[in-house]
Structures are given as structure tokens and as C-alpha cells.
Amino acid sequence: MKVLVIGGGGREHAVAKKLLSGKTVESVYCAPGNAGMKRDGITVVAIPQDNHEALIDLVKKEQIDWTFVGPEVPLFNGIVDDFQAEGLAIFGPTQAATQIEASKEFAKELMTANNIPTAGYQAFDDYNAACQYIENGPVPIVIKADGLAAGKGVVVAETKEVALNALDDMMLDKKFGSENTRVVIEEYLTGEEFSLMAFVSGEKVYPMVISQDHKRLLEGDKGPNTGGMGAYAPVSHIADSIIEQAIEQILKPAAKGMAKNNTPFTGILYAGIMATEEGPKTIEFNARFGDPETQVLMNRLESDLGEVIQAILNDSEPDLKWKTEGVSLGVVVAAEGYPETYEKEIPLGLPEEDEQLQLYFAGVSEKEGQLVSDGGRIFLVEASAATIEEAQSLIYQSLDSVSKPGCVYRRDIGHRAVNSEPAGNKKAM
Ligand code: AMP
Ligand code: GLY
Numbered sequence: 001m002k003v004l005v006i007g008g009g010g011r012e013h014a015v016a017k018k019l020l021s022g023k024t025v026e027s028v029y030c031a032p033g034n035a036g037m038k039r040d041g042i043t044v045v046a047i048p049q050d051n052h053e054a055l056i057d058l059v060k061k062e063q064i065d066w067t068f069v070g071p072e073v074p075l076f077n078g079i080v081d082d083f084q085a086e087g088l089a090i091f092g093p094t095q096a097a098t099q100i101e102a103s104k105e106f107a108k109e110l111m112t113a114n115n116i117p118t119a120g121y122q123a124f125d126d127y128n129a130a131c132q133y134i135e136n137g138p139v140p141i142v143i144k145a146d147g148l149a150a151g152k153g154v155v156v157a158e159t160k161e162v163a164l165n166a167l168d169d170m171m172l173d174k175k176f177g178s179e180n181t182r183v184v185i186e187e188y189l190t191g192e193e194f195s196l197m198a199f200v201s202g203e204k205v206y207p208m209v210i211s212q213d214h215k216r217l218l219e220g221d222k223g224p225n226t227g228g229m230g231a232y233a234p235v236s237h238i239a240d241s242i243i244e245q246a247i248e249q250i251l252k253p254a255a256k257g258m259a260k261n262n263t264p265f266t267g268i269l270y271a272g273i274m275a276t277e278e279g280p281k282t283i284e285f286n287a288r289f290g291d292p293e294t295q296v297l298m299n300r301l302e303s304d305l306g307e308v309i310q311a312i313l314n315d316s317e318p319d320l321k322w323k324t325e326g327v328s329l330g331v332v333v334a335a336e337g338y339p340e341t342y343e344k345e346i347p348l349g350l351p352e353e354d355e356q357l358q359l360y361f362a363g364v365s366e367k368e369g370q371l372v373s374d375g376g377r378i379f380l381v382e383a384s385a386a387t388i389e390e391a392q393s394l395i396y397q398s399l400d401s402v403s404k405p406g407c408v409y410r411r412d413i414g415h416r417a418v419n420s421e422p423a424g425n426k427k428a429m
Contacts, residue, residue, distance in 0.1 A: 007070030011291035022304030036361025114257035121186035230413030329391035338376035349402030
């Protein structure tokens with residue numbers, strides 16, 4: 001079977017590699033892909049992810065059996081609708097269903113209508129009304145731009161001044177998109193955060209193991225938010241009872257609610273969740289796999305990913321098995337200066353891969369036959385081991401053994417698992 005993966009980052013590299021490792025899929029094309037993927041036998045095709053017509057032509061010409069979409073942008077642009085209109089099989093949500101990620105207000109309304117626990121909120125179109133709400137309310141408070149902001153549209157404001165500045169940026173200066181100036185202002189949640197994803201087909205939900213992302217640039221979870229500096233799975237200090245609650249109270253009613261709304265969801269549904277003292281509460285939904293969570297989750301999956309997706313596309317039950325022992329941990333190597341300005345074409349020192357250690361490439365290209373950097377997040381080193389500490393030492397030893405001028409990475413990925421008390425509900429479940 002031939003499959004196309006749309007996207008070009010570490011998430012897509014991990015998905016493509018996992019597809020190739022099973023029996024169902026013989027060849028994987030990735031568009032636009034990246035030069036690092038070629039090392040794993042992935043066919044990289046230089047078609048941009050927003051050129052639906054050229055992607056459709058590729059699928060027809062190469063007789064590709066089905067397509068998997070990694071990033072949110074092509075999904076928001078309706079790539080699934082366009083492929084389906086041509087009668088082509090594609091795994092991902094329709095444009096209407098992507099509103100669960102693209103519109104914070106759509107997501108909040110879905111949660112309210114289906115009793116899904118989340119932070120209290122109010123949506124505003126009127127700048128003065130929003131200012132008044134902040135003046136009269138508590139801090140910290142969270143301000144979210146409605147609509148796509150590539151992960152940048154969220155401000156956790158510790159003070160009223162910061163909150164009011166965020167309103168200026170979003171509503172007056174239209175910093176996060178020219179048309180939509182609506183904001184959602186929500187209650188600040190405290191607790192341990194985790195990512196819960198599931199394969200979803202209409203009302204059917206097949207959950208994955210949970211993972212934890214490290215969004216801040218610097219060690220100790222300090223510094224600016226990034227696309228993610230590392231992740232690990234499973235997150236053993238989050239109790240099974242909390243995960244069970246999150247599946248029953250968040251993922252399943254979300255899928256049901258989407259079907260009831262006439263926007264049924266097929267694809268990967270991602271819930272960012274806070275384990276609060278009152279139980280799990282939803283922070284956000286995404287209509288796709290998380291990055292870098294996927295790079296650590298793929299190694300936890302024992303089943304053939306191609307077979308799982310094929311089964312869902314055929315509307316039959318997938319056989320989903322996850323490893324029960326050990327952990328997977330991933331550390332992102334980024335260009336110095338990321339997420340602001342950084343150099344490109346940095347020559348890369350790459351650790352050797354082996355059974356326990358894998359590389360997933362993101363911002364790379366080829367220059368004179370060598371891989372060089374071409375983006376902020378360059379690659380991720382993933383290790384599978386018995387414990388978090390063992391995975392950390394495999395990764396950090398391997399990184400220490402190569403030269404890496406111009407590159408940075410956090411040395412504390414997984415620290416919350418090593419140092420945390422069990423999180424979530426205080427009372428026994
Ligand atoms: P997002 O881009 O929606 O993932 O938000 C970025 C980060 O902001 C999340 O990973 C959380 O750490 C934080 N955040 C978002 N909403 C809330 C909230 N209501 N309470 C506390 N933290 C939040
Ligand atoms: N790792 C968070 C995300 O993919 O949105």
C-alpha cells in the first residue's frame with residue numbers, strides 16, 4: 001500500500017517512519033517533507049502543503065491509496081473536503097470539524113453544550129467591554145485570540161496591565177490576524193498539564209497513552225513559549241483515574257457533540273488538559289497530532305499504524321495496542337535565538353541512531369550533500385528506555401558526544417516526572 005503524509009516536520013517524520021515500520025504500508029511519500037526524512041526511505045516530494053491541486057494530482061498519478069494530514073493549516077484550508085470531492089481517501093477532519101481547533105469560541109460552545117469541564121470564560125467583540133471585564137475580575141487571567149494564531153494567540157496574564165496590553169495587541173493592533181478581533185477571556189487553571197490524543201471516527205474514540213510537552217524555551221519551564229522543546233510518554237504521575245475521567249468527560253462527549261452538531265470529526269483529536277484539584281479540565285482542543293508529542297508516542301504504539309488508520313477509514317474497529325513497560329522521551333535541538341531570530345544553514349552534529357535512539361527531523365535542508373539547519377526547531381532525539389532517567393542519560397550522552405555550535409536544547413526534559421507528586425484530584429476516586 002502507498003500512503004502520502006502531508007507536512008514537513010518532526011511529527012510527520014515520526015508518522016511516516018511508523019507507517020513504514022508496519023506490514024500494511026510499503027511506501028510513504030511526504031509533501032513537502034524535509035531532507036532528513038530521506039535517511040529513512042521516505043520519498044520526499046517538493047509540493048507545498050497548501051497546493052491541494054498538485055497534491056491531488058500526485059495521489060492520482062502515483063496511485064496512492066490514502067493520505068494522512070499532519071499540520072493544522074491544510075486541515076483549516078479544507079484539504080480533506082477537497083480530496084473527498086475527488087473521491088480520494090484521506091484521514092483527517094473536514095474544514096467544518098477543524099473549528100474545534102480554529103475557533104476558541106466554537107470549542108467553548110461545544111464544551112458548554114456537552115458539559116465538558118473547562119475554564120470559565122466569556123467571549124468579547126467589544127474592546128471596552130473586554131477591558132471592563134478585566135478591570136473587575138481576578139488575575140492571573142488568560143486571554144485568547146479567536147482564530148488561528150499558530151500557538152501564539154494565548155497570553156497568561158499575571159497582572160491586569162499585561163492583560164490589558166494583550167487586549168490592545170489582539171483587538172486594536174490585530175496582531176494575531178487581520179480580520180478576527182474576537183477574544184475569549186478565561187479563568188486561570190492550576191495543576192499538572194498533559195496531552196491526551198485519540199483516533200476518532202464520528203462518535204467512536206480510541207484513546208492513546210498520555211504525554212507531556214515542554215512548551216517553554218528554558219530549563220525549569222522558564223522563558224518564552226515555543227512550539228515545544230521536548231516531550232515524554234507515558235506521564236506516570238497522572239493517575240489512571242484522571243485519564244479515565246478525561247476520556248469519559250472530555251474526549252467522548254466532544255466526539256458525540258461534534259456528531260450532533262453536524263460537524264462529525266474523523267482524525268486525531270488532541271485535548272490539552274489540566275489535572276486540577278477538581279478533576280481534569282480542558283485547556284484546548286487540536287484537530288491533529290501534537291508536535292513533539294507524536295515523536296514520543298509513535299514508539300509507544302505496538303500496533304501497525306497503517307493498519308489502524310486503514311481500519312478507521314473502512315469504518316471498522318482498529319486493533320490498538322500500547323507498550324505497558326518503560327518510557328519514551330524526546331529532546332528538541334533548536335537554533336540559538338529561537339523562537340525569535342536565528343541563523344540558518346548551521347552544519348549539524350548528529351547523534352548515531354540505534355535500537356533505543358532515533359532522530360526525527362524538522363527544520364533541515366541539504367547543502368552539498370550534508371544536512372544543515374533550515375528552521376528554528378531542527379531535530380528531536382528520542383530514546384526509549386526503562387525509566388525517564390535512563391532515557392535522559394542516553395539522549396544527553398549522545399548529544400554531548402557531537403559538536404553543536406549554534407544549537408540549543410533543554411537538559412531537563414522529563415523533570416516533572418522525576419520530581420512530581422501524583423497530580424490531580426486530592427480525594428480518592
Ligand atoms: P495553547 O496555545 O492554547 O496551548 O496555550 C498555551 C499554554 O497556555 C498552555 O499550554 C497552558 O500552559 C497555558 N494556558 C492556556 N489556557 C490556560 C488556562 N485557562 N489556565 C492556565 N493556563 C492556561
Ligand atoms: N505540542 C502542542 C501542539 O502540538 O499543539
